[in-house]
Amino acid sequence: MRTIERLLACTLLTSGCAVDEAGLLDGSEGLYAPYELDAGLDPTPEPGETAGSPASVSTGTNAESQAMAIITALADCPGSNRLIGILENDTIECDLDGTIPKYWSATPLFSSGSPALEALSPSLPAELARYCVYDYVGPEDELESDGYAALFEAVASSSQMPLNSLGADCRGQFGQSNLYDASVGAELEQAFMANIGWAEGEDIDLASPTRARVEVAVLDTVSPEVASDPELQPNNAHGLHMAALIRAIDCPAQRSECLDDVRSVLALPRADWDAAADWTRGGKLGTHADLAMAVFEAAASWRQRRETDPKGTPPRLVINLSLGWNLLGDASTDLTRGPAASTLAAMRYASCSGALMLAAAGNTPDELCPELHAGPLAPASFEELPAPSLSECAAMGFLSDDPYPIFADADADTGAYVPLTHAVGARDEFDQSLLNSRPESTPRLVALGTNAVLDANGAGDSLSGTSVSTAVASATAALLWSYQPKLRPDEVMQLIYASGWNTGALADFDLLGESPEVHRLSVCAALDAACEAGSASCPTLACAAEPPAVDGNLSGLMTAVNAVLTSPQTNIDGYELDEDGKAPVCEESAPLNNLATTQPDIPICSRCNLTIKAGSTVRDDQLSMTIVSSYAGSLASVRLITADVLGQPEYRDLDSLVVASLNAQPDPVDVTTVTLEASDAVSASLQFTLLNGAVYSNVIPILEE
Structure with missing residues (x-):
């Protein structure tokens, strides 16, 4: 953190601070010194407050620690020239009676934070009207000298x-x-559908076409404008991929009405840490406020359309959150402060609107040292928070005059599992955790998260990660709801969970703190369970969740890969790797960062694979690689990371000749192969470092021959 910022916080709010030569406050423990706040989620609200609302705290005697908490958060917070605060009540303006200093703009978050919110016509609930955004719009040097101090003083x-x-x-x-x-x-596509239990999905959809409409809002990198105009190219296509995967599962018969009900909502509008929001082409990153606005937009827009055009708007809403934020210190997840509190408030609004929310448990930024990045990402971690009850929704002003009927008797159903959101973890074809999964982050529900091909002609890229597994779960929830629309959101999710395959693992976190069994989702088994109650539109099924196939349903892929490798038309560049894998050396602590990003817009090597050959012959396993042509010439280094059945990772750095061969694709090289010893590998990924310093990682399948 800049010394001047810590000094300003002290001189503004107390007279007893001193700064040593290292720029640290006397008594501090360094840049990430712990601090305490005397505010928390108030479990016993006063009249006019609601349970879990940010508690009001005096700005007097504890002002120094409060300012220091904000300053510390700014140091931990990449690219932030924005603060969010919460007004005492909704009758106050964000400009605090005109006292906001020069170069700072004051904006109501949920009414003016984005073009999409400005277009909404319903009046803002009082609880959400309290959130204010303060953006610094002046010269950077003045922000460093006294910009923050002036705002804190105001x-x-x-x-x-x-x-x-x-x-x-x-x-x-x-x-x-x-x-x-x-x-x-x-x-790859056939294996994916077989492994999620939906190989017969198209036939089932064609045979039972009478379905209620369910809207799926995909909160991601893509705006509605880009999603609806093929001439507009997004800065990052991750959101298009997630929407395509949801459509493939929810709408296998490709009916236009079903396809159109999968909508894109821009939640990640920034291309880089210090970039302004691009509300048309989107980006790959976002802030707490960006996510909060997107959640509110998805629910409020749907409610508005339900009220003005009830027959033309789907009566049910699923919100897919294939995203997450790293836990950048306590301040970034402090639910008493504006940023995290705004996300929580928006999600409560969506829950009170009857929306079903699903969120990705998250991927690790360091596959060699995953223990340094443990625990689920938010908002998946919000599965540990209860959804608001009907009475709490009413107290927060989040219900309309005609409350949404899907709550039914949820308040009285004491045995219901009703978290604010449902986290989704990822498994591979053999029920193994993905190599890029975060430790201590497994929720009670997991789904296949590997090798999702998103092109009807088999020519597209395959994606892997908890983003994929979350999209699978969201699509399954929409499918069930379309056949049984009278179910409550929690009932839909309980059917999906109860009908899944018991993996034998226990969850790391859940609403009740009971470490329940981890179940892997099966689409057909879930639909079968939902239809047991009977419905005129339901298909007649006989589906049950199954253990992983012995071959992971990858035998067809092995045959296709071998056909390519043995074809006389394939120009193969082959190499040998004599070195054994190396164990990583991990630091005792990792710096706080935001490296757990989605995969690159186009995965570098989504068709790469590692073949493990049977028998005792040493160094006969084979890594086969074809990279996307747009990355040819841009690779600086490549590392193969594998893990054994105990989850112990090791790495192998590929030779510079291998890197040169990959950079020479697709002409004259079609496929680059490396023979090596990796017989104990059960999961693998490739880590690519580009000449510009960017690092990308692709999970790759392991094939057994």
């Missing part, structure tokens, strides 16, 4: 906003003839 001097409700809006949201032969893609 807030501290006002009785309209508690200083300890102010927080830095961190940009930590994130959302994954050669081997691209169509036969390889087709086998």
Whole structure:
């Protein structure tokens, strides 16, 4: 952190601070010194407050620690020149009676934060009207000298906003003839559908076409404008991939009405840490506020359309969150401060609107040292929070005059499992955790998260990660709801969970703190369970969740890969790797960062694979690689990372000749192969470092021959 910022916080709010030569406050423990706040989620609200609302705290005697908490959060918070605070009540304006200093703009978050919110016509609920965004729009040098101090002084001097409700809006949201032969893609797609229990999905959909409409809002990198106009190219296509995967599962018969009900909502509008929001072409990153606005937009827009055009708007809403933010210190997830509190408030609004929300448990930024990045990402971690009850929704002002009927008797159903959101983890074809999964982050529900091909002709890229598994779960929820629309959101999810395959593992987190069994989703088994209650539109099924196939349903893929490798038309560049894998050396602690991003717009090597050959012959396993042509010439280094059945990772750095061969694709090289010893590998990924320093990782399948 800049010394001047810590000094300003002290001189503004107390007279007893000193700064040593290292730029640390006397008594501190360094840049990430712990601090305490005397505010928490108030479990016993006063009249006019609601359970879990940010508690009001005096800005007097504890002002120094409150300001220091904000300053520390700014140091931990990449690219943040934005703060969010919470007004004492909704009758106050965000400009605090005109006292906001020069170069700072004051904006109501949920009514003016984005073009899409400005277009909404319903009046804003009082609870959400309290959230204010403060953006610095002046010269950077003046921000470093006294910009923050001036804003802190204005807030501290006002009785309209508690200083300890102010927080830095961190940009930590994130959302994954050669081997691209169509036969390889087709086998990947067939294996994926078989492994999620939906190989017969198209036939079932065609035989039972009478379904209620369900809207799926995909909160991701893509705006509605880009999603509806093929001439507009997004800055990052992750959101298009997630929407395509949801359509493939929810709408296998490709009926236009079903396809159109999958909508894109821009939640990640920033291309880089310090970039302004691009509300048309989107980006790959977002802030707490960006996500909060997107959640509110998805629910409020749907409610508005339900009220103005009830017959033309789907009566049910699923919100897919294939994204998450890293836990950048306590301040970034402090639910008493504006940034995280705004996301929580928006999600409560969506829950009170009857929306079903699903969120990705998250991927690790370091596959060699995953223990340094443990625990689920938010908002998946919000599965540990209960959804608001009907009475709490009413107290927050989040119900309309005609409450949505899908709550039914949820308040009285004491045995219901009703978290604010449902987290989704990922498994591979053999029920193994993905190599890029975060430790201690497994929720009670997991789904296949590997090798999702998103092109009807088998020519597209395959994606892997918890983004994929979350999209699978969201699509399954929409499918069930379309056949049984009278179910409550929690009932839909309970059917999906109860009908899944028991993996034998226990969840790391859940609403009740009971470490339930981890179940892997099966689409057909879930639909079968939902239809047991009977419905005129339901198909007649006999589906049950199954253990992983012995071959992971990858035998067809092996055949297709071998056909490519043995074809006389394939130009193969082969190499040998004599070195054994190396164990990683991990630091005792990792710096706080936001590297757990989605995969690159186009995965570098989505068709790469590692073949493990049977028998005792040493160094006969084979890594086969064809990269996307747009990355040819841009690779600086490549590392193969594998893990054994105990999850112990090791790495192998590929030779510079191998890197040169990959850079020479697709002409004259079609496929680059490396023979090596990796017989104990059960999961694998490739880590690519580009000449510009960017690092991307692709999970790759392991084939057994």
